[in-house]
Amino acid sequence: MDVEKVFHMNGGIGVTSYAENSSLQKRGSDMVKHLTTGTVLEIFLSTTPKSLGIADLGCSSGHNSLTIIKDIVEAVQGTSSNMLHPTPEFRVYLNDLPTNDFNSIFKALPEFYKGFEVEKNGGGPSIFIGGYAGSFYRRLFPNNCLHFVYSSYSLHWLSRELVVGGRMVLILLGRESQDHVDRGNSFFWELLSRSFAELVSKGEVEKEKLDSYEVHFYAPSKNEIEDEVRKEGSFNVDRIEMIEIERDHDKDGRSYGTAIAMTVRAIQESMICHHFGEGILDNLFEIYGRMVDEEMAEEEIRPITFAVVLRKV
Amino acid sequence: MDVEKVFHMNGGIGVTSYAENSSLQKRGSDMVKHLTTGTVLEIFLSTTPKSLGIADLGCSSGHNSLTIIKDIVEAVQGTSSNMLHPTPEFRVYLNDLPTNDFNSIFKALPEFYKGFEVEKNGGGPSIFIGGYAGSFYRRLFPNNCLHFVYSSYSLHWLSRELVVGGRMVLILLGRESQDHVDRGNSFFWELLSRSFAELVSKGEVEKEKLDSYEVHFYAPSKNEIEDEVRKEGSFNVDRIEMIEIERDHDKDGRSYGTAIAMTVRAIQESMICHHFGEGILDNLFEIYGRMVDEEMAEEEIRPITFAVVLRKV
Numbered sequence: 042m043d044v045e046k047v048f049h050m051n052g053g054i055g056v057t058s059y060a061e062n063s064s065l066q067k068r069g070s071d072m073v074k075h076l077t078t079g080t081v082l083e084i085f086l087s088t089t090p091k092s093l094g095i096a097d098l099g100c101s102s103g104h105n106s107l108t109i110i111k112d113i114v115e116a117v118q119g120t121s122s123n124m125l126h127p128t129p130e131f132r133v134y135l136n137d138l139p140t141n142d143f144n145s146i147f148k149a150l151p152e153f154y155k156g157f158e159v160e161k162n163g164g165g166p167s168i169f170i171g172g173y174a175g176s177f178y179r180r181l182f183p184n185n186c187l188h189f190v191y192s193s194y195s196l197h198w199l200s201r202e203l204v205v206g207g208r209m210v211l212i213l214l215g216r217e218s219q220d221h222v223d224r225g226n227s228f229f230w231e232l233l234s235r236s237f238a239e240l241v242s243k244g245e246v247e248k249e250k251l252d253s254y255e256v257h258f259y260a261p262s263k264n265e266i267e268d269e270v271r272k273e274g275s276f277n278v279d280r281i282e283m284i285e286i287e288r289d290h291d292k293d294g295r296s297y298g299t300a301i302a303m304t305v306r307a308i309q310e311s312m313i314c315h316h317f318g319e320g321i322l323d324n325l326f327e328i329y330g331r332m333v334d335e336e337m338a339e340e341e342i343r344p345i346t347f348a349v350v351l352r353k354v
Numbered sequence: 355m356d357v358e359k360v361f362h363m364n365g366g367i368g369v370t371s372y373a374e375n376s377s378l379q380k381r382g383s384d385m386v387k388h389l390t391t392g393t394v395l396e397i398f399l400s401t402t403p404k405s406l407g408i409a410d411l412g413c414s415s416g417h418n419s420l421t422i423i424k425d426i427v428e429a430v431q432g433t434s435s436n437m438l439h440p441t442p443e444f445r446v447y448l449n450d451l452p453t454n455d456f457n458s459i460f461k462a463l464p465e466f467y468k469g470f471e472v473e474k475n476g477g478g479p480s481i482f483i484g485g486y487a488g489s490f491y492r493r494l495f496p497n498n499c500l501h502f503v504y505s506s507y508s509l510h511w512l513s514r515e516l517v518v519g520g521r522m523v524l525i526l527l528g529r530e531s532q533d534h535v536d537r538g539n540s541f542f543w544e545l546l547s548r549s550f551a552e553l554v555s556k557g558e559v560e561k562e563k564l565d566s567y568e569v570h571f572y573a574p575s576k577n578e579i580e581d582e583v584r585k586e587g588s589f590n591v592d593r594i595e596m597i598e599i600e601r602d603h604d605k606d607g608r609s610y611g612t613a614i615a616m617t618v619r620a621i622q623e624s625m626i627c628h629h630f631g632e633g634i635l636d637n638l639f640e641i642y643g644r645m646v647d648e649e650m651a652e653e654e655i656r657p658i659t660f661a662v663v664l665r666k667v
Contacts, residue, residue, distance in 0.1 A: 130496055139461050139464055142457060143485060144456055144457050147454070147485070147487035148453065148487075150452050150488060151359065154488075167496075169495055169496050170486070170487075173485075174483075182482055
């Protein structure tokens with residue numbers, strides 16, 4: 042499967058869209074907001090550039106990306122104002138695969154800019170936001186244009202390398218133990234696999250079709266992250282935090298399993314649909330949601346998130 | 355009407371899409387290709403930057419924009435190779451309103467990049483293409499990042515100013531005479547107005563509804579362009595060429611009137627739909643296409659296009 046052409050979060054703003062089913066990712070970003078804004082302030086204070094370049098690798102199509110940009114701009118604006126230093130201009134590079142729904146982000150921009158103008162009585166900061174479509178495993182941006190790179194839950198989708206190439210905050214799913222099989226993120230994959238098996242046993246999916254379905258996903262351990270950064274050589278690890286996203290009450294009163302199923306669907310649908318056709322989606326994710334609830338009733342599943350701060354050497 | 359929120363070319367790749375109904379605009383760009391590439395080469399040769407910044411203001415969603423970028427990159431690449439000078443990196447800024455269908459452009463990028471890699475045995479030029487959503491009557495890009503600005507058939511949609519603010523090639527609809535009413539572009543508006551009147555007389559549109567429909571369009575004369583550039587003060591006019599787009603045989607054997615109607619529909623539909631609802635579209639543009647054919651049978655309509663090359667003073 043050509044991931045670059047097929048894989049994308051569910052676009053738009055409908056019931057199964059990523060925009061409506063990314064509150065888990067939002068909570069992850071919120072929990073590491075102190076690291077994100079802290080790291081940007083560090084690089085801003087040490088270099089005080091007139092123009093600050095910020096990239097979000099894997100921005101997807103919901104509000105999450107613009108929320109982070111807003112946090113960063115406000116933090117830098119506040120700090121430069123305290124220091125009686127002019128606010129820099131912000132060059133923001135939003136990246137995702139060419140199949141991502143950039144249109145939804147762009148439609149939200151007039152309101153986003155307006156928020157800053159209103160707060161600042163019409164004289165908001167200069168923010169220039171561009172969409173850059175392509176895989177971040179290739180070159181996307183001009184030389185020496187970035188001070189800060191942010192990437193939230195986007196590194197797992199190609200198994201080639203862990204680290205790409207100023208300062209970076211990477212948020213990624215990980216695992217606690219050295220063992221590759223635990224009751225964390227990989228267990229969600231195990232349950233998805235069991236849901237497919239149930240569809241096979243019901244005759245709704247052919248076994249051969251399932252056997253030929255290949256998706257790469259990798260949730261590294263803390264040691265593996267440190268090893269990869271060392272091997273790559275361009276960065277030092279400033280900090281690694283392990284976080285667990287708290288479960289919160291679902292806004293629509295759905296079960297935890299259903300909420301997880303909708304989240305996973307918003308991420309995986311494009312690839313599953315490409316290989317199996319859209320006919321199986323509703324059934325598959327109903328089974329999946331039920332399995333997650335059944336397993337949670339027996340024993341907790343603890344998906345781990347790492348927040349990593351890297352500094353270019 | 356909030357043009358910035360409502361106005362956009364018809365997205366996607368369907369029968370009524372801009373992508374499928376912009377061959378007139380394509381012919382316009384093709385006819386001034388020598389001016390476009392010539393002007394870029396001039397600025398490249400006089401400054402030989404390592405990184406060349408190019409913006410297309412009003413890029414819309416079809417192939418036209420990427421075709422022009424390809425022409426420019428090939429011209430610069432060829433010239434730098436002849437001079438044994440390294441090819442610069444290309445920073446390309448594609449701009450249109452936030453409602454534009456950027457997704458279609460982004461989906462075409464992998465093929466676009468691949469074209470260069472294949473031609474160059476895998477070592478193509480560095481081209482970084484970003485989508486920037488917003489009105490070009492406000493600031494969109496960082497300071498001092500552009501060497502060349504291109505804008506094709508996009509300046510007429512706000513009547514405020516003619517000239518925005520290196521080197522610019524502007525392609526715009528104009529008029530031959532000093533008189534505002536001639537059998538050129540304004541006559542196409544006259545016919546659209548008559549088509550609406552026919553819907554009113556048939557009771558399909560309320561007269562009040564039509565009276566409250568306000569759209570700004572301006573096709574300047576050569577003198578007016580020169581006056582505005584002089585008044586604005588930042589640019590000299592290097593050259594103005596008046597061109598007439600040749601009619602060519604319609605690929606689907608449609609009449610000229612029908613082809614014009616589809617072109618105008620791909621541009622105007624978003625605004626008409628917003629004000630009148632989509633129910634009138636098919637009828638309106640059928641009447642319009644018929645009127646254009648009837649008028650052309652009586653006497654030629656000669657829509658004029660100007661290509662203007664401006665140089666920053």
